Amino acid sequence: MFVFYYNDFNMANKTKQYCYEYWHPSVATDCVIFGFDGKKLKVLLIERNLEPYKGYWALPGGFLRETDKTAEQCALRELKEETNLVVSEDRLWQLGVFSEVNRDPRNRVISLAYYALVEPCDVVGGDDAAQAQWFDIDEIPQLAFDHAQILAKAREAMRRQIHFDPIGYDLLGKEFTLTQVQTLYEAIQGVTYDRRNFARKLQTSGIVNPLGKKVEGTAHKAPQLFECNKDVFKEKAQSLKFELKKY
Amino acid sequence: MFVFYYNDFNMANKTKQYCYEYWHPSVATDCVIFGFDGKKLKVLLIERNLEPYKGYWALPGGFLRETDKTAEQCALRELKEETNLVVSEDRLWQLGVFSEVNRDPRNRVISLAYYALVEPCDVVGGDDAAQAQWFDIDEIPQLAFDHAQILAKAREAMRRQIHFDPIGYDLLGKEFTLTQVQTLYEAIQGVTYDRRNFARKLQTSGIVNPLGKKVEGTAHKAPQLFECNKDVFKEKAQSLKFELKKY
DNA sequence: CCAAAAGTGTTTCCGATACACCCATGA
DNA sequence: TCATGGGTGTATCGGAAACACTTTTGG
Numbered sequence: 001m002f003v004f005y006y007n008d009f010n011m012a013n014k015t016k017q018y019c020y021e022y023w024h025p026s027v028a029t030d031c032v033i034f035g036f037d038g039k040k041l042k043v044l045l046i047e048r049n050l051e052p053y054k055g056y057w058a059l060p061g062g063f064l065r066e067t068d069k070t071a072e073q074c075a076l077r078e079l080k081e082e083t084n085l086v087v088s089e090d091r092l093w094q095l096g097v098f099s100e101v102n103r104d105p106r107n108r109v110i111s112l113a114y115y116a117l118v119e120p121c122d123v124v125g126g127d128d129a130a131q132a133q134w135f136d137i138d139e140i141p142q143l144a145f146d147h148a149q150i151l152a153k154a155r156e157a158m159r160r161q162i163h164f165d166p167i168g169y170d171l172l173g174k175e176f177t178l179t180q181v182q183t184l185y186e187a188i189q190g191v192t193y194d195r196r197n198f199a200r201k202l203q204t205s206g207i208v209n210p211l212g213k214k215v216e217g218t219a220h221k222a223p224q225l226f227e228c229n230k231d232v233f234k235e236k237a238q239s240l241k242f243e244l245k246k247y
Numbered sequence: 248m249f250v251f252y253y254n255d256f257n258m259a260n261k262t263k264q265y266c267y268e269y270w271h272p273s274v275a276t277d278c279v280i281f282g283f284d285g286k287k288l289k290v291l292l293i294e295r296n297l298e299p300y301k302g303y304w305a306l307p308g309g310f311l312r313e314t315d316k317t318a319e320q321c322a323l324r325e326l327k328e329e330t331n332l333v334v335s336e337d338r339l340w341q342l343g344v345f346s347e348v349n350r351d352p353r354n355r356v357i358s359l360a361y362y363a364l365v366e367p368c369d370v371v372g373g374d375d376a377a378q379a380q381w382f383d384i385d386e387i388p389q390l391a392f393d394h395a396q397i398l399a400k401a402r403e404a405m406r407r408q409i410h411f412d413p414i415g416y417d418l419l420g421k422e423f424t425l426t427q428v429q430t431l432y433e434a435i436q437g438v439t440y441d442r443r444n445f446a447r448k449l450q451t452s453g454i455v456n457p458l459g460k461k462v463e464g465t466a467h468k469a470p471q472l473f474e475c476n477k478d479v480f481k482e483k484a485q486s487l488k489f490e491l492k493k494y
Numbered sequence: 495c496c497a498a499a500a501g502t503g504t505t506t507c508c509g510a511t512a513c514a515c516c517c518a519t520g521a
Numbered sequence: 522t523c524a525t526g527g528g529t530g531t532a533t534c535g536g537a538a539a540c541a542c543t544t545t546t547g548g
Contacts, residue, residue: 019263023313024271027357064346064357066270071346071357096341097359099311099318110274110311110318112344112357160411179499196502197538220499221545426526443529444511467525468518 025099025108029075030061030147032095032115032154033085034137036171038180041137041187043151046082046129052105053144057135059151061111062128075114083123083132087116091170093161095154103146111145115154119173137187159188166207166233175211177223178202206232272346272355276322277308277394279342279362279401280332281384283418285427288384288434290398293329293376299352300391304382306398308358309375322361330370330379334363338417340408342401350393358392362401366420384434406435411484413454416475422458424470425449453479 033044045057060082061075068074072089079085095113103109125131135141140151162168168188172180178199186192202208208226215222280291292304307329308322315321319336326332342360350356372378382388387398409415415435419427425446433439449455456476461469 016266016268018268018270019266020271020273021263021265022273022310023265024267025274025311026267026269027272027274063269064272066355069348071344094343097318097344099359101316108313110359112346160407163410164407177500194538194540195500196540199501200503201537217547218499218545219547220497221501223500424527441510441512442527443513446528447530448510464520465518465526466520468527470527 025110026104027064027071027110027112028061029064029071029078029112029114030059030098030150031075031079031092032059032113032151033079033083033087034115034117034154034158034171035120035134036184036187037120037134039183039187041184042134043137043140044083044085044123044132045135045140045143046125046132048144049128049130055130056144057133057141058144059113059147060129060132064112071112072114075112082126082129084126085118085121085123085132087118091118091167092116093157093167095150095157098146098150100146111150113150113154115158117158117167117170119171162188164237166228166230166237169228169230169233172228174227175213175225176227177215177225178208179223181208181226202226205236207236272357273351274311274318274357274359275308276311276318276325276359276361277306277345277397278322278326278339279306279360279398280326280330280334281362281364281401281405281418282367282381283431283434284367284381286430286434288431289381290384290387291330291332291370291379292382292387292390293372293379295391296375296377302377303391304388305391306360306394307376307379311359318359319361322359329376330372332365332368332370332379334365338365338414339363340404340414342397342404345393345397347393358397360397360401362405364405364414364417366418409435413475413477413480416477416480419475421474422460422472423474424462424472425455426470428455428473449473452483454483 031044035042035044044060046060048054048056048058060079062078062081064071064074068077072092075092076087076089079087092114093116095115098111098113101108103111123132123134137155140148142148143151158167162185168181168184169176171184179195181202182193182195182198185198203210207229209229211225211227213225215225278291282289282291291307293307295301295303295305307326309325309329311318311321315324319339322339323334323336326334339361340363342362345358345360348355350358370379370381384402387395389395390398405414409432415428415431416423418431426442428449429440429442429445432445450457454476455473458472458474460472462472463469
């Protein structure tokens with residue numbers, strides 16, 4: 001490999017192995033990982049171990065490498081490195097591009113942002129992250145870079161997508177109670193629903209199937225467990241018209 | 248400026264002025280521009296003047312430059328250069344990132360894709376485009392790169408967004424008839440609506456305001472002209488719940 | 495026995511749907 | 522006068538919304 005040395009005001013006496021005829025920006029990915037603890041929406045953040053913004057909380061993410069087959073692969077790789085969380089690509093959704101000139105104090109960095117909804121799990125810090133931690137969505141600390149903006153956009157995107165894809169159920173795991181679904185939807189949409197109407201709609205529509213099992217060890221009447229029928233959900237979502245009903 | 252010469256299998260004896268410590272991908276933008284002629288949905292394409300895919304039709308777009316303040320600015324700049332079409336930034340919507348390793352035969356190129364809905368207008372070719380032309384959305388020629396995939400995704404994104412934002416009316420201009428709106432929605436959603444129900448809903452909801460003017464020179468009863476009340480539209484769209492009704 | 499959450503049925507109301515006839519205009 | 526598309530009212534139906542009491546369970 002050809003290597004040479006070269007100085008500029010940004011970076012003195014470092015190797016610059018990668019040379020191009022035209023200007024290239026740096027490209028990074030960032031992930032907004034949503035979770036749900038049964039009561040509140042959560043977001044997974046890491047504490048930065050490196051400058052800039054060392055010590056700040058931030059979205060997990062990092063630079064695209066030549067070995068990353070796609071930007072999605074980069075996002076998932078960084079997520080695993082920094083939080084030990086493994087997410088499958090079919091649960092990763094594109095959020096958008098953040099390309100403001102000064103969004104990173106070091107360089108021109110284009111961030112490709114993604115989001116995912118995952119079921120409750122443990123996370124640990126690693127690599128460039130001092131630690132990883134779930135935060136209540138309404139108690140987010142000050143974030144590095146423009147990550148607050150990215151997070152806000154992710155909330156809105158998720159809120160919209162939930163009308164079309166059964167992603168909400170990804171937050172609940174394979175089995176859940178109707179109350180959990182309702183609490184989740186209320187947390188996401190910021191509204192409340194009537195428990196009886198909510199339960200009836202979910203069951204009669206076929207979006208959930210009863211598993212014939214009950215939760216054990218509750219200090220009250222044991223609720224039934226259900227699973228999500230994602231095919232039915234998608235079929236129902238397909239019938240969406242303008243404002244969801246036909247004119 | 249420091250300049251030196253260097254060979255590799257991609258590009259022999261060219262100047263490589265831009266050097267980085269780490270690998271950087273090329274970043275480009277592509278635009279899917281939707282139009283509407285009163286009957287059919289249209290898409291704006293350019294004929295490529297350069298290799299690769301010289302002579303193929305493609306989405307307007309090009310490489311991100313250091314002078315582009317944002318990716319959006321790049322997209323709009325390239326659009327203007329190639330088709331002479333000026334679109335305002337608030338009508339430009341992010342579509343997604345296309346980052347497959349081999350999507351461009353030359354190099355690793357990340358494409359940031361955008362879409363916009365514009366009212367009918369003339370376009371001309373320029374710069375890297377031999378010509379620019381509107382195509383009926385159901386009569387798209389073979390496209391360069393993965394642009395067919397980008398276009399497909401744009402159609403779907405637009406179809407979803409139209410539930411939440413009054414972007415459909417951007418295709419119609421300031422004044423329009425109710426039949427035009429209906430034809431447009433039918434073209435986008437691929438369904439038909441009852442003319443009376445459609446008109447009533449639009450008017451009683453307050454989404455359109457009558458202008459008290461009529462179209463002139465028709466070979467039949469002259470239809471009224473309306474304008475879109477985008478604030479009302481957004482307010483209505485806000486009331487969307489899961490499947491649009493409250494549980 | 496008490497607290498806490500689950501389960502369940504009926505009525506009301508509104509909006510979506512289906513449907514057909516007359517009107518205005520230019521050719 | 523004819524062809525074309527514009528404008529409009531009503532009856533029905535179904536799903537959404539509102540609403541409260543009983544049941545189960547562990548403590």
